[in-house]
Amino acid sequence: MMVRHMKVMVLGHRNPDTDAIVSAISFSYILRSLGYEAVAGRVGDIQPETRIVLEKTGLDVPELVEDVKPRVRDVMTPNPISVRLGEPVKKAIDILVSKAIRSVPIVDGDNKVYGLFSTESFARYFLNELISLRLTLREVPVRNFLEISNSRLVVGSSNSVLSGRVYVAAWSLQAIEKRLTEDIRGQILVVGDREDVQIKAIESGISALIVTGGFEVSPSVVEKAMKNNVKLIISPYDTYTTLRLLDLSQPVEYFAEKPRTVTEDSLVKDVARVMVNEGVRTVLVVDSIGRLRGIVTRRDLVRDYRKRVALVDHNEFSQSVEGIEESAVIAVVDHHRVSGDVKTLDPIIFRVEPLGSTNTIIWAMSRELGLSIPKNVAEAMLYAILSDTLLLKSPTTTAIDRAVANEIAEYVGLTLDQAIEFMRIAMAANEPSDPRVIVARDLKIFDVGGISFGIAQTFTTRVGNYISMVDRIKHAMDEVLREKGLRFLVLMITDYIEGNSLIIASGDIKTVEKALETDLSKGYALMQGVTSRKSQVLPKILRYIESMRI
CATH class of the missing domain: 3.90.1640.10 (inorganic pyrophosphatase (n-terminal core))
Structure with a gap:
């Protein structure tokens, strides 16, 4: 259709x-x-x-x-949705889910491509995290957690970061006191409405205290946090959800993979070859300075492009x-x-x-x-x-x-x-004087039975003027013959008033002579009544080539 x-x-x-x-x-x-x-x-x-x-x-x-x-511009999705460096990975995940896609580009403030977030890259990171059995945050912007969790920052700056292992205070006070003195200094503690634990944790040198359940903290806890330069955040969620949101507040680039990039002028067949041979699902399209222009996925190559x-x-x-x-x-x-x-x-x-x-x-x-x-x-x-x-x-x-x-x-x-x-x-006005133009301007190439040949034609009212140019014209014909990989090349210089053509040949001249039944020993031949490449010259050559195959 x-x-x-x-x-x-x-x-x-x-x-x-x-x-x-x-x-x-x-x-x-x-x-x-x-x-x-x-x-x-x-x-x-x-x-x-x-x-x-x-x-x-x-x-x-x-x-x-x-x-x-x-070319890539013919199949790509232009100006695709993207996420910025530093944004929480949850934002990227939300995009994948809402748009039913598998990947999203990561760009910097100038829209230059940094990486690619995909279901595969996230899965690889998540599996490594499961193996470690630890949630450890590294330079996670506080604003990321506040944005995705609707938490409230009580003490500290939203421009600061959360770094360190994440602990949950779910033990007795004695156990907590022992753990606090052992390895929690500089780390992050998630806790409920236990003021005694909150104060002890702050005094033990934690870097951040996150109170779950939306419980308010006492003025004494706030004062302790300010005095010890401890970030204090109140999360509206339960402990499990808070932990998941802490994980998902990490910058998206932590989960990125290095993308394959191409330009809009790249050939689609080259992109398809990369996808098949290297198992690549998504290719990003960039301009000369690396700015994002589009995206190509396997789905784009399924349709008729x-x-x-x-x-x-x-x-x-x-x-x-x-x-x-x-x-x-x-x-x-x-x-x-x-x-x-x-x-x-x-x-x-x-x-x-x-x-x-x-x-x-x-x-x-x-x-x-x-x-x-x-x-x-x-x-x-x-x-x-x-x-x-x-x-x-x-x-x-x-x-x-x-x-x-x-x-x-x-x-x-x-x-x-x-x-x-x-x-x-x-x-x-069409008459050229340059031998190269005479040969190449109206050249048609034919491929019959594995034999490639060309027939060029130019029109004039003064055929005789070209006889003095035969040597220069033949030199130009030899060049074109080699460049195009032809068996032979025929040039018709046609007088459309008198109704005849000067014939010059290059390459396998014997075949041309036999096909056209003419003598080219002088370097040219004048064929009376011959003016049509289509009906008078080409059919004779085709018939002769066919006879050679019988």
Whole structure:
């Protein structure tokens, strides 16, 4: 089932041409009309021709999308609840219970992560305490105990601390007198309304006296406590509850574990690997200086966190955005061969037709749905159709492309001749002079039967100007070939007015010669009537590769 409330990125192929960019914009409009939160994006820099088209039609350049790999920011719970250093551990426990969670971050006054309190870290501490059979407090703020127990401080400062072993005066006075003189100096005594024990304990040098049951103490006890600098606290609870609250008033960091931290840009698959391999249940998300930004738990990784993507003007993953294999493709609109890369568990929008432009298909879809495309978007679609069909002269141009071009021209108030003249000028601005740009700007990579190869194309009205550049162009092609790990690379320098292409190859040139039935011994070949990568060059190469496997 497609989730329509989630954001969908509509993306064309790498090294996008005008048809890819405008398809992303126009199909985003259709998806939004269907209830999707669709946003157009681009996978690479736009060409001068495309920029001219967008400026003419008043459309913004789509946002650059470098990859669609799920990142921590996509799955984390932002600004999670936390506890501060020094706060009583009971507060952290109350959070876990009330929120039905297993852990809570511990931060300092600047929101920097100090540690993680979890059911596991608390259990480890508690087990050690059971083994020792002693409740010993260490630098526990008095205010912590007062806060969680609603106790009343009679003598002493709330900014002071409770330290030492905790004793309960539950014996006879003689036994108490013996114990008091032996080992209670500097320790903490919990006692009921026994004034004789209270006074004797104070005189014996205890550091704190906690009276349970909410019983008031006599003025003489208060005076003794003040004279001997003994903290005097009255707890409203019975002895057992008071002892538990003393334990739970300890600073939460005493029960903390060292957390695993990541940034928002970290990859989800790396976090999942840590959780599985190291048994980690919770990972904290921090910024560059360690401040808490979010939290990721195992529960977050159970749901489908993949980014939703719609592919336009391509369907081969080798031509798509980085990380496409880790995304959820919810739609494909294209006019190229079906690669078989897109595999889904649920039905998706999948529209591939043998037409000259993807925007021809999108225009037909808008008519089928009864949608009125905004006129500036429609005008850009017209220019994209003219660009991709080489001003309606490409062998891939169909009667449907021509009919749609005429229909859109009438819809936006232009004549077809006016639109063609504008695109003739815009396309001329596309001609690069840098050999590296000539090769890489419109490069499509294919992977068939374990053979990776590329076909690049650039358009011109002066093919002859490139012959003098062949050596420099071949050098750039060799570099790209190595970088991309290709078997061979073909460059088409296409004259869209005369209807022919200059062919240059790098790598396994023999395969290219046999596939295209041409001679590249001069370093290039001029192929008359060849202008389409999609319908005239790629199919020949695919058929030859297939014949090699038979």
